[in-house]
Amino acid sequence: MKTKIKITVTIIIIIAAVAGGLYLGYSLNLFSLPSFVKNPLSIEKTANVVEEVKKIGELTTACYYEEIAMHDTRVDTTSILGIKLHKKNEVVLIGKGIVRAGFDLAKLTEDALTSHGDTLDILLPEVEIFDVIFNPSDFSIEYEDGTWDNETLKPIKAEAKKQLEANAIASGILKKADESGRKHLKSLFATFGYNEVCFEIAK
Amino acid sequence: MKKKLFTIPILVLLVLCVAGCDHSQKQRLEARLQTMAETAEIGTVEYTVKKIVKSSDQQWYTVGNRKILFQTTAYLKAGIRLQDFSADKVHVDEQNNVTVILPHAQLLSFNMPAEEITTVFEDISFFRSRFSADEQNYILQLGEADIRADVPNLGILEDAEKNAKEVFTAMLQQLNYNNINIKFE
Numbered sequence: 162m163k164t165k166i167k168i169t170v171t172i173i174i175i176i177a178a179v180a181g182g183l184y185l186g187y188s189l190n191l192f193s194l195p196s197f198v199k200n201p202l203s204i205e206k207t208a209n210v211v212e213e214v215k216k217i218g219e220l221t222t223a224c225y226y227e228e229i230a231m232h233d234t235r236v237d238t239t240s241i242l243g244i245k246l247h248k249k250n251e252v253v254l255i256g257k258g259i260v261r262a263g264f265d266l267a268k269l270t271e272d273a274l275t276s277h278g279d280t281l282d283i284l285l286p287e288v289e290i291f292d293v294i295f296n297p298s299d300f301s302i303e304y305e306d307g308t309w310d311n312e313t314l315k316p317i318k319a320e321a322k323k324q325l326e327a328n329a330i331a332s333g334i335l336k337k338a339d340e341s342g343r344k345h346l347k348s349l350f351a352t353f354g355y356n357e358v359c360f361e362i363a364k
Numbered sequence: 365m366k367k368k369l370f371t372i373p374i375l376v377l378l379v380l381c382v383a384g385c386d387h388s389q390k391q392r393l394e395a396r397l398q399t400m401a402e403t404a405e406i407g408t409v410e411y412t413v414k415k416i417v418k419s420s421d422q423q424w425y426t427v428g429n430r431k432i433l434f435q436t437t438a439y440l441k442a443g444i445r446l447q448d449f450s451a452d453k454v455h456v457d458e459q460n461n462v463t464v465i466l467p468h469a470q471l472l473s474f475n476m477p478a479e480e481i482t483t484v485f486e487d488i489s490f491f492r493s494r495f496s497a498d499e500q501n502y503i504l505q506l507g508e509a510d511i512r513a514d515v516p517n518l519g520i521l522e523d524a525e526k527n528a529k530e531v532f533t534a535m536l537q538q539l540n541y542n543n544i545n546i547k548f549e
Contacts (some may be wrong), residue, residue, distance in 0.1 A: 296506035309497035
């Protein structure tokens, strides 16, 4: 009888210790549970509020895509009973960004298009970068150790954006957008019977 | 016997830790991809959309709840893809009247900048861990997907077509066409 009780108590202690260990490990983010055990995170239904509607005239003629890896570390210092404790935080992110460039047709003046016969003269604005885009779905957190959140990741993402824009310019996006724009405008106006299209860039 | 009792959970934890830490992920840092592509799109409207992204996480095996709330802004641009436009979509008659058939408007770009995402509120009960950066990013991805799914109801595509009509009409007026008829198909 005594042995039976001993075995039962032992089993209960083992189960409690394993469950406690698992719960502690899970709480400390040491591992994640398989997806079939865990209810996936979800969001509550909230309104998508249109705050502003703006008329634009952006002719996008070149896009630059790049996958950028970012690595950052941070040391947090806390003091407990006068003893300073240092904790290293480390994160690795991969972001897939897009840069869009082209001509802002909203800047065209009223006399920007002049035609004579089958020749068309166009006074275009200078080519420019419209957007440098990294959406949440473009980021993946590859490695995360310590405390990281949306706010602590902001400067890393901002740096990635800066780097993406600089790389796009260095790779010649503006030249590409200019050439591609002229080519597409030529083919667009050819459909209206203009065999020759001459471009001039407004300064 | 007592020693064994403590050894088992420690071993379980160790095995789970080793399985959970994937250091090969760091090696992926080396991978880098960059490409440039030509395109021809006329963006005619930009919508600024604000959204509160709210998530609450309560699992059957956890003690306590955790909640997070973000304020986000997304910039959506819509317009016409000129790649889908060809010469047979333009008809000019003898009286210099022109009919142009444009492709229907589409969403051309979606931008939810990180600098305009703010964590407004976070409530974590005592027995729960904070939302990791990965979980927060996943919640924001759900918010992004929700706005994207709502695009047909926002009216942005209708506005894009209306504005495209104005852009093409103004351009063709400068080219001295008489009656300008813009259609979408």
